[in-house]
Amino acid sequence: MENRTLRVFKTTTYREKPNSDELAFGRTFTDHMFVMDYSESEGWHDAKIVPYEPLKVDPAAMVFHYGQSVFEGLKAYLSPKGEPLLFRPRKNIARLNQSNERLCIPPIDEGFLLHALKQLIHIEKDWIPSSEGTSLYVRPVIISTEPFLGVAPSKQYKLVVILSPVGAYYKEGINPIKIAVENEYVRAVRGGTGEAKTGGNYAASLKAQEIAAKDGYSQVLWLDGIEKKYIEEVGSMNVFFKIGDEVVTPQLNGSILNGVTRSSVIEMLEHWGVMVNERKLTIEELYYEYQNGNVQEAFGSGTAAVISPIGQLDWNEHQMVFNGGKTGTLAKKLYDTLTGIQYGQIDDPFNWVEKVLPEEKIDKVG
Amino acid sequence: MENRTLRVFKTTTYREKPNSDELAFGRTFTDHMFVMDYSESEGWHDAKIVPYEPLKVDPAAMVFHYGQSVFEGLKAYLSPKGEPLLFRPRKNIARLNQSNERLCIPPIDEGFLLHALKQLIHIEKDWIPSSEGTSLYVRPVIISTEPFLGVAPSKQYKLVVILSPVGAYYKEGINPIKIAVENEYVRAVRGGTGEAKTGGNYAASLKAQEIAAKDGYSQVLWLDGIEKKYIEEVGSMNVFFKIGDEVVTPQLNGSILNGVTRSSVIEMLEHWGVMVNERKLTIEELYYEYQNGNVQEAFGSGTAAVISPIGQLDWNEHQMVFNGGKTGTLAKKLYDTLTGIQYGQIDDPFNWVEKVLPEEKIDKVG
Ligand SMILES: Cc1ncc(COP(=O)(O)O)c(C=O)c1O
Ligand SMILES: Cc1ncc(COP(=O)(O)O)c(C=O)c1O
Numbered sequence: 001m002e003n004r005t006l007r008v009f010k011t012t013t014y015r016e017k018p019n020s021d022e023l024a025f026g027r028t029f030t031d032h033m034f035v036m037d038y039s040e041s042e043g044w045h046d047a048k049i050v051p052y053e054p055l056k057v058d059p060a061a062m063v064f065h066y067g068q069s070v071f072e073g074l075k076a077y078l079s080p081k082g083e084p085l086l087f088r089p090r091k092n093i094a095r096l097n098q099s100n101e102r103l104c105i106p107p108i109d110e111g112f113l114l115h116a117l118k119q120l121i122h123i124e125k126d127w128i129p130s131s132e133g134t135s136l137y138v139r140p141v142i143i144s145t146e147p148f149l150g151v152a153p154s155k156q157y158k159l160v161v162i163l164s165p166v167g168a169y170y171k172e173g174i175n176p177i178k179i180a181v182e183n184e185y186v187r188a189v190r191g192g193t194g195e196a197k198t199g200g201n202y203a204a205s206l207k208a209q210e211i212a213a214k215d216g217y218s219q220v221l222w223l224d225g226i227e228k229k230y231i232e233e234v235g236s237m238n239v240f241f242k243i244g245d246e247v248v249t250p251q252l253n254g255s256i257l258n259g260v261t262r263s264s265v266i267e268m269l270e271h272w273g274v275m276v277n278e279r280k281l282t283i284e285e286l287y288y289e290y291q292n293g294n295v296q297e298a299f300g301s302g303t304a305a306v307i308s309p310i311g312q313l314d315w316n317e318h319q320m321v322f323n324g325g326k327t328g329t330l331a332k333k334l335y336d337t338l339t340g341i342q343y344g345q346i347d348d349p350f351n352w353v354e355k356v357l358p359e360e361k362i363d364k365v366g
Numbered sequence: 367m368e369n370r371t372l373r374v375f376k377t378t379t380y381r382e383k384p385n386s387d388e389l390a391f392g393r394t395f396t397d398h399m400f401v402m403d404y405s406e407s408e409g410w411h412d413a414k415i416v417p418y419e420p421l422k423v424d425p426a427a428m429v430f431h432y433g434q435s436v437f438e439g440l441k442a443y444l445s446p447k448g449e450p451l452l453f454r455p456r457k458n459i460a461r462l463n464q465s466n467e468r469l470c471i472p473p474i475d476e477g478f479l480l481h482a483l484k485q486l487i488h489i490e491k492d493w494i495p496s497s498e499g500t501s502l503y504v505r506p507v508i509i510s511t512e513p514f515l516g517v518a519p520s521k522q523y524k525l526v527v528i529l530s531p532v533g534a535y536y537k538e539g540i541n542p543i544k545i546a547v548e549n550e551y552v553r554a555v556r557g558g559t560g561e562a563k564t565g566g567n568y569a570a571s572l573k574a575q576e577i578a579a580k581d582g583y584s585q586v587l588w589l590d591g592i593e594k595k596y597i598e599e600v601g602s603m604n605v606f607f608k609i610g611d612e613v614v615t616p617q618l619n620g621s622i623l624n625g626v627t628r629s630s631v632i633e634m635l636e637h638w639g640v641m642v643n644e645r646k647l648t649i650e651e652l653y654y655e656y657q658n659g660n661v662q663e664a665f666g667s668g669t670a671a672v673i674s675p676i677g678q679l680d681w682n683e684h685q686m687v688f689n690g691g692k693t694g695t696l697a698k699k700l701y702d703t704l705t706g707i708q709y710g711q712i713d714d715p716f717n718w719v720e721k722v723l724p725e726e727k728i729d730k731v732g
Contacts (some may be wrong), residue, residue: 026515029426056420059526060392061400064509067433067565068572073515104572139515149392149439149505149530151568151602153576160425164515189591191550193570199433200566202517204559206434206470210519225555227594236517236644282696 004047004109006116008123014172020131030127030136030163034120038106038157039147047112049120055226060147062154063265067200068144070099073303074260075134075166078122078128079344081097083355084121084136087342089114091260094138098258099196105142113140117161118356124163125356131169133339137304144173169305174327174335176311177300179234181283182208182220183316187233189225189256194232194255203235209235221283221299221313224255229252237300237308238262241286242330244294253280261301265334267350274330283315290320295354297328306342309334349362370413370475372482374489379419385531386497389511393672396502398530400486402474403511404523410474415486417726418528423643426513428520430490433566434510436465439669440501440626440720441470441532444494445710450487450502450722453708455480457626462506464624465562470519471508479506483527484722490529491722499534499705501583503670533691535671535688540693542677543666545600547626547649548574548586549682552623553599560621567601575601585666587649590621595648603666603674605626607652608696610660612641619646629665633716640696656686663694672708 007220013030018028036047063069066315077085084303094116100107117138119327121128128136140161143334144154185208185239188201190192212220219235231250233239238259246270269276289295298310309332311325322328340346344353374657384394402413429435442450459476466473483504489493494502499625506527506595510520551574554560554567569590578586585601597616599605604625606615613635618624635642655661664676664686675698677691678707688694706712 021584026426027513029513033425044613052425054422054424057423058420059507059528060505060530062509063430063565064526065505065565066568066572067435068569069430069433071431092553102573103569104414104576137515139426139431141425141430147395149503151571151575153572160430162425164426177598184557186555187560189552189555191552191591191594192555192558194395198566198569199429199431200569201433202431203433203435203566204470204707205517205562206432206519207468209517228557269413286507364638 004112007121008119009046009048009050013067017127018165020129020134021167023129023134023165025166026137027166027240028165030124030165032120032123033163034116034161036159038117038159040155040328044106044108044159045115049123055158055160057145058082059148060149062144062146062148065149066144066151067198068103068105068154069142069199070096070105071101071141071197072137074138075303075342076128076138077343078130083344084125084128085342085344086118086121086354086356088260088264088352089117089354091263093216095197095258095260096142099171099198100142102193102196103198105144105157108159108246120161120163121356122358127163127165129165131168133170135166137164137166174307174309174332176309176325176327177218178215178216178312179219179221179310179314180212180215180220181313181315182212183228184208186225187222190254195252211229217314223283223326229284231281231283231286232256234300234310237302237305239300240265240298241281241295242297242328243289246277247330248277248279248281250281251278261303261306261338263340264352265301267339268334285319286294287315287320295320295322298322299328299331306338307331370478370713373414374485375414375416383493384531386495386500389500389531390493391532392530394531396490396531398486398489399529400482400527402482402525404472404525406506406521410472410525413478413482415489416533421524421526423511424513428510428512428514431515432510432517433564434469434471435508435565436462436471437505437507437563437565438462440504441669442494442504442709443709444496449710450491450494451710452484452487452720452722453709454626454630454718455483455720457629457668461563461624461626462508465564466479466508468559468562469564471510471523474525486527486529488721488724493529493531495531497534499536502531503530503532505530512674514652540673540675540698542675542691542693543584544582544678545587545676545680546578546581546583547681548578548588549594549689550574550589552587556620558591558621561623562616563623580582583668589649595646597649597652598622600676603668603671604664606631606664607647608660608663608694609655612643613696614643614645614647616647617644625667627669627672627704630718631667634700634703637715653681653684653686661686662686662694662699664688665694666695672704673702686728
């Protein structure tokens with residue numbers, strides 16, 4: 001039996017909160033974090049909320065050497081009534097366990113982690129910024145901590161949840177980005193770890209991003225690693241194209257991350273009666289449709305930006321400009337609707353939003 | 367200008383050394399470690415040998431989230447005269463920089479790292495075990511330490527070198543292993559990070575190893591990630607087959623690690639006048655040659671085992687048994703020669719071995 005008690009140890013030295021309009025992404029962290037350990041004999045145990053501080057990790061800890069780690073990313077938003085809201089947190093926690101499965105990490109109790117997340121956010125609710133477009137980014141991460149230099153699944157892990165107040169992704173309103181198709185480097189391949197949220201995928205992506213950035217692009221568009229022709233993702237976002245009457249997005253194939261925003265976009269479009277087609281889409285086909293004037297919009301989807309319109313996509317010597325380089329009506333409507341739901345400003349027909357209630361009881365205060 | 371001073375802070379609490387015959391691989395660490403930090407303003411700096419102790423790492427450190435890390439593995443051996451010897455350490459250090467390049471990590475000064483390695487080994491020379499087949503495993507690792515949740519190369523790093531006394535790989539003499547061809551999971555793909563020694567490749571490999579181990583195999587044989595037919599590696603080793611008159615090993619292609627042992631095997635075989643063919647080799651071709659009685663030996667190569675004969679290779683319903691499941695003469699001769707050179711017991715025609723000399727000066731003792 002695993003231990004399901006959550007203890008809370010409050011800090012004595014509170015940090016200064018940044019101004020809402022000075023927030024960068026992922027650089028400021030709150031006063032507390034949630035930690036939980038795993039050992040073979042005790043399972044996941046010793047769950048506690050403690051002051052944010054450096055972890056003491058053995059230099060031989062497997063995470064440093066063999067990259068056995070998984071993470072998640074979601075956000076807490078402040079509703080007009082000042083209540084903290086979470087957007088589909090159960091999807092993130094379920095995906096964390098899917099990533100665990102691929103990385104040979106023991107599964108976590110999803111209900112308990114959700115409970116712990118909410119407790120942590122409740123304690124840190126004054127850290128949720130209130131200016132338009134701001135939120136509190138929630139980052140669960142599991143690292144392998146056994147000090148052992150053999151290539152094998154670790155027998156010890158640490159789960160940590162840290163929180164970071166983040167600024168509006170679009171400081172001057174939603175703005176289209178410029179993307180280059182990546183032909184050389186590969187982010188993930190079928191049979192690899194692409195559908196898991198694990199560090200190695202991101203480490204593999206750095207080089208291509210660095211080169212693209214030098215050439216003036218925000219992100220790269222990743223093609224499949226096998227035939228280098230099927231569109232997979234854009235940077236760390238899923239991708240959608242409005243082609244003729246339908247919206248096309250690459251079908252999940254093992255190397256594409258199953259985005260929570262992607263699911264939400266698909267469900268919302270279907271709710272609106274827009275045809276969505278999850279299928280294979282080659283870059284050649286996209287370019288062909290583009291030349292025939294059929295590609296009206298392109299956009300990425302992800303927790304950080306929600307919807308990120310693609311103004312321009314360069315593929316070798318070919319340049320595609322979508323919707324005159326401006327944000328399309330569908331992208332704008334999706335952005336407004338999804339963020340409206342996330343901030344509790346508009347009706348939530350799918351019950352995607354969960355409140356972080358103050359009355360959730362804290363098991364024991366240390 | 368980077369700072370090239372190496373300071374030494376000795377421990378006051380020495381650990382107990384394990385018995386030479388009780389040594390496992392990678393579980394015991396010595397009294398000291400080498401550490402060096404990188405920042406944008408100072409470059410690689412603050413090089414020091416300090417007591418082995420947990421690292422204090424921010425929970426937002428990029429290595430935990432985005433897997434930006436690289437490592438190396440080499441060994442120090444005790445010569446018959448009791449001198450510590452290193453086997454081709456410059457190759458490992460050069461490969462560390464090749465891995466750095468792929469992972470967007472700033473390069474290290476190779477000469478300085480070699481100097482630091484030797485100092486560390488010299489200080490820990492009493493930790494080098496002396497029983498047959500034992501050695502001191504040397505593990506340099508670089509981790510990204512900037513506390514930042516954006517997907518971008520870190521601006522801060524830590525290089526750590528730890529040492530672990532390791533037992534004889536073959537307790538009862540060199541022993542053939544049983545391998546299964548992996549058809550589903552992929553370790554690395556061209557355009558990915560396979561030729562870099564970075565955590566994500568090993569994390570990706572765990573699942574297949576785990577399944578194979580349940581079925582009674584020591585390791586899997588990895589096929590290429592694109593066509594799933596070309597032989598790449600065996601577990602974390604390069605692989606060789608004696609087919610007819612020549613020895614065939616997969617040619618480096620971007621997804622295969624350029625093993626130091628692999629290079630040494632190739633050079634040694636050529637020195638002996640054995641024909642070596644670095645080329646593409648499909649599993650079908652291997653099986654075809656096997657059925658025609660042409661495959662006389664198969665073995666893996668790597669720092670840990672040096673040479674690991676493959677007794678049996680299972681590919682779907684096909685079973686290949688090499689040399690009657692026994693260690694082949696070529697594998698044995700390579701093992702004896704390479705280990706003989708590594709331990710300074712026999713002539714070293716290539717000058718592969720470097721002494722760790724006591725007189726190398728320590729810059730400053732803290
Ligand atoms: C590789 C990758 N693809 C897609 C996404 C979008 O997923 P989600 O909508 O769940 O944030 C993310 C970010 O989380 C990602 O890292
Ligand atoms: C994936 C992989 N292939 C091959 C090798 C063999 O390389 P080396 O001979 O340099 O130890 C290793 C181990 O270092 C490895 O991790």
